[in-house]
Amino acid sequence: MTSHYTESKNHTPTPRQIRNSWxxxxxxxxxxxxxxxxxxxxxxxxxxxxxxxVAGVYMGLFVAPPDYQMGDSYRIIxxxxxxxxxxxxxxxxxxxxxxxxxxxxxxxxxxxSRACAPIGAAFTFCALVTGSLWGKPTWGTYWIWDARxxxxxxxLFLYMGYMALDKAIxxxxxxxxxxxxxxxxxxxxxxxIHYSVEWWNTLHQGSTVFRMDGPSIDTRMxxxxxxxxxxxxxxxxxxxxxxxxxxxxxLERRTQWVRxxxxx
Amino acid sequence: xxxxxxxxxxxxxxxxxxxxxxxxxxxIIITSLFPLAVTPDPEALQSIAPxxxxxxxxxxxxxxxxxxxxxxxxxxxMDQMFIAADxxxxxxxxxxxxxxxxxxxxxxxxxxVIAMMLHxxxxxxxxxxxxxxxxxxxxxxxxxxxAALTVGLRYSGVLLTLxxxxxxxxxxxxxxxxxxxxxxGFPWTGQAYLMGAMLVLSITLAPFATAAALRINMS
Amino acid sequence: xxxxxxxxxxxxxxxxxxxxxxxxLTCERSDAPLFSNLSFSLEKSQSLRxxxxxxxxxxxxxxxxxxIHKPALxxxxxxxxxxxxxxxxxxxxxxxxGHTTGIRGELTALENLEFYARMTGNLxxxxxxxxxxxxxxxxxxxxxxxRLSAGQRQRVALSRLALNxxxxxxLDEPVTSLDDQGIDLLLDLxxxxxxxxxxTIYCSHQSIHSGFKNDTEIDLRNFKGDHPQC
Numbered sequence: 001m002t003s004h005y006t007e008s009k010n011h012t013p014t015p016r017q018i019r020n021s022w023x024x025x026x027x028x029x030x031x032x033x034x035x036x037x038x039x040x041x042x043x044x045x046x047x048x049x050x051x052x053x054v055a056g057v058y059m060g061l062f063v064a065p066p067d068y069q070m071g072d073s074y075r076i077i078x079x080x081x082x083x084x085x086x087x088x089x090x091x092x093x094x095x096x097x098x099x100x101x102x103x104x105x106x107x108x109x110x111x112x113s114r115a116c117a118p119i120g121a122a123f124t125f126c127a128l129v130t131g132s133l134w135g136k137p138t139w140g141t142y143w144i145w146d147a148r149x150x151x152x153x154x155x156l157f158l159y160m161g162y163m164a165l166d167k168a169i170x171x172x173x174x175x176x177x178x179x180x181x182x183x184x185x186x187x188x189x190x191x192x193i194h195y196s197v198e199w200w201n202t203l204h205q206g207s208t209v210f211r212m213d214g215p216s217i218d219t220r221m222x223x224x225x226x227x228x229x230x231x232x233x234x235x236x237x238x239x240x241x242x243x244x245x246x247x248x249x250x251l252e253r254r255t256q257w258v259r260x261x262x263x264x
Numbered sequence: 265x266x267x268x269x270x271x272x273x274x275x276x277x278x279x280x281x282x283x284x285x286x287x288x289x290x291x292i293i294i295t296s297l298f299p300l301a302v303t304p305d306p307e308a309l310q311s312i313a314p315x316x317x318x319x320x321x322x323x324x325x326x327x328x329x330x331x332x333x334x335x336x337x338x339x340x341x342m343d344q345m346f347i348a349a350d351x352x353x354x355x356x357x358x359x360x361x362x363x364x365x366x367x368x369x370x371x372x373x374x375x376x377v378i379a380m381m382l383h384x385x386x387x388x389x390x391x392x393x394x395x396x397x398x399x400x401x402x403x404x405x406x407x408x409x410x411a412a413l414t415v416g417l418r419y420s421g422v423l424l425t426l427x428x429x430x431x432x433x434x435x436x437x438x439x440x441x442x443x444x445x446x447x448x449g450f451p452w453t454g455q456a457y458l459m460g461a462m463l464v465l466s467i468t469l470a471p472f473a474t475a476a477a478l479r480i481n482m483s
Numbered sequence: 484x485x486x487x488x489x490x491x492x493x494x495x496x497x498x499x500x501x502x503x504x505x506x507x508l509t510c511e512r513s514d515a516p517l518f519s520n521l522s523f524s525l526e527k528s529q530s531l532r533x534x535x536x537x538x539x540x541x542x543x544x545x546x547x548x549x550x551i552h553k554p555a556l557x558x559x560x561x562x563x564x565x566x567x568x569x570x571x572x573x574x575x576x577x578x579x580x581g582h583t584t585g586i587r588g589e590l591t592a593l594e595n596l597e598f599y600a601r602m603t604g605n606l607x608x609x610x611x612x613x614x615x616x617x618x619x620x621x622x623x624x625x626x627x628x629x630r631l632s633a634g635q636r637q638r639v640a641l642s643r644l645a646l647n648x649x650x651x652x653x654l655d656e657p658v659t660s661l662d663d664q665g666i667d668l669l670l671d672l673x674x675x676x677x678x679x680x681x682x683t684i685y686c687s688h689q690s691i692h693s694g695f696k697n698d699t700e701i702d703l704r705n706f707k708g709d710h711p712q713c
Contacts, residue, residue: 154430154433157426157429157430158430160426161423161426161427161430164423164426164427165413165414165423165427168414168417168420168423169416169417171512171513172513173511173513174416174480174481177480178413178477178480178481181409181413181473181476181477181480182409182413182427184473185409185431185473186430186431188469189430189431189434192434192462192465193430193431193433193434196433196434196437196438196458197433197437199437200437200441203441254515265602268598268601268602269602272587272590272594272598275589275590275594276587276589276590279589279590279627280589335587338583339583339584339585339586339587339588340581340582340583340584340585340586341585341586341587343546343549343551343579343581343583343585344579344585344599344602344643345602346550346551347549347550347551347577347579347603348599348602348603349602350550350574482551482552483551483552483553
């Protein structure tokens with residue numbers, strides 16, 4: 001770390017912490033270091049995401065064979081399934097980084113958590129929209145109270161609650177810690193909600209709803225699915241890093257390293 | 265300490281009875297709106313009654329949540345209690361118990377009347393009462409987290425709803441299904457056990473989260 | 484205190500007898516430092532006046548010492564005597580009077596005080612009614628506090644001070660909305676408190692320091708952080 005970066009005192013590793021070989025952890029906790037890493041990797045991840053997405057969508061639309069039951073309409077899964085996966089894993093990342101922030105008082109990790117929320121909500125929304133679009137040819141209706149769609153909807157509510165609380169609390173550090181507690185509570189609740197919704201669904205509908213999971217998927221379908229999943233992850237990383245960069249610049253606007261970046 | 269705070273809350277309520285019965289009034293009004301909006305037909309009402317009762321109970325609990333910590337927070341009593349008790353956990357727990365005593369418990373008594381108005385047969389009253397007995401404390405516990413998170417905000421009603429209601433979904437599902445199962449003549453002990461499990465889990469974890477949230481908003 | 488306090492701002496030289504020592508305290512509000520590297524110590528029967536313009540962190544400092552606000556850096560140490568470093572066993576008995584009274588409107592003055600007597604203990608030997616008499620508000624002890632005037636409510640809040648023999652009083656603008664008689668009664672109470680060996684930390688824009696045995700003052704302007712607020 002170069003000397004002209006004035007660090008927030010929480011983030012400078014003390015000798016004891018270095019001995020514990022947690023240096024990397026504390027280095028990532030340093031705002032300026034994270035900012036530089038994020039600036040370097042955000043565009044790279046973004047370009048990789050674009051290339052893989054184009055390739056994945058091309059393979060999904062033109063290479064993968066049509067489904068014997070649903071014809072071509074199933075092809076939306078190349079967007080739908082990765083978004084649904086992302087929506088959940090982003091929430092987990094959000095809660096985990098918020099916990100790290102609470103425990104180790106790291107501002108960077110609060111920033112990551114905060115930046116996750118709108119992206120995760122967007123993935124959830126995307127999964128819901130593609131799910132209901134898929135539902136029209138499959139079930140004949142745009143919305144069906146399927147367990148997965150319902151869980152996804154609740155997840156969207158959780159994201160909305162998180163963002164609303166974040167916006168409502170004027171003090172920045174209070175907001176980060178309050179939303180951290182909320183995301184943890186949400187994390188504990190997600191499995192409970194998920195299983196209760198699943199149970200409710202089987203009670204009311206029976207599990208006759210078509211399911212795409214299981215190992216029986218054709219390899220030519222699986223490969224584009226995996227490619228778009230990787231692309232979505234990279235896209236997420238890219239957007240996340242850019243959002244965290246903005247957050248950091250705003251949060252650390254009084255420090256030397258931000259002034260140097262802003263004023264050249 | 266716990267008892268002292270609950271006793272004080274009892275006194276507050278006895279001085280301000282009209283405020284304390286508002287959630288109950290709300291509960292009665294909401295439940296009586298459903299027959300007006302949907303249908304007064306006894307059979308149809310019976311089939312949706314578990315949902316009506318549970319949604320109304322949810323909303324009535326939510327109504328009382330807004331002031332759970334806010335009054336103490338605004339008038340500085342929270343600071344004083346914190347200095348005296350040195351533990352927000354105790355304060356949070358005491359306030360949650362008070363909340364349940366003044367919103368959950370009267371609701372359970374009231375729901376028998378409502379159940380008759382919604383044509384729920386008397387043989388399901390045991391499922392009704394057990395589900396509410398297990399469910400409403402869970403609602404108070406889980407809701408207290410939202411109340412503590414929004415305690416520093418002046419207008420937090422809608423936000424509190426947005427935060428809390430998604431967390432209430434499991435209780436709603438199992439609570440309503442407890443009654444529906446009994447109505448349909450199925451065993452409902454499974455749902456009751458699950459609700460008991462959720463109650464235990466919420467008693468174990470929620471006060472910690474609530475105390476943490478209060479601490480965050482105080483400093 | 485057995486640990487030496489290394490700082491340049493120490494007001495008192497007799498740190499060996501200090502009951503309360505604040506070491507290199509830095510407090511933030513909205514991530515902007517209010518004051519930094521503040522150190523002082525306080526002995527028995529001493530009072531400390533905090534000076535500073537609005538927004539300089541007087542309330543935050545008082546709330547930090549009360550344990551409500553968490554400092555960004557630094558420590559607040561208590562010791563009951565020389566060599567005793569175990570703070571947890573002897574929790575200091577603190578009375579805090581803040582901007583908010585801590586008085587519930589629905590309850591009567593007496594009920595409010597009885598509640599605090601049960602919460603904090605009632606070790607001064609004065610019953611809640613006697614405490615209210617100290618501030619001359621015993622005549623409205625049966626009224627709900629929301630029907631009292633602001634000054635009367637403040638008096639009810641202040642009568643909490645008489646419930647216990649506190650180690651430390653933290654008074655944040657205690658005489659706001661008090662009349663002259665109320666101020667005199669508070670100062671009488673404060674005199675007894677200091678004579679009994681208690682400490683006081685207070686801030687006030689009115690000049691009431693004549694009543695306190697005004698030992699020390701700190702001006703928060705001298706401890707301003709490196710970064711300006713705006």
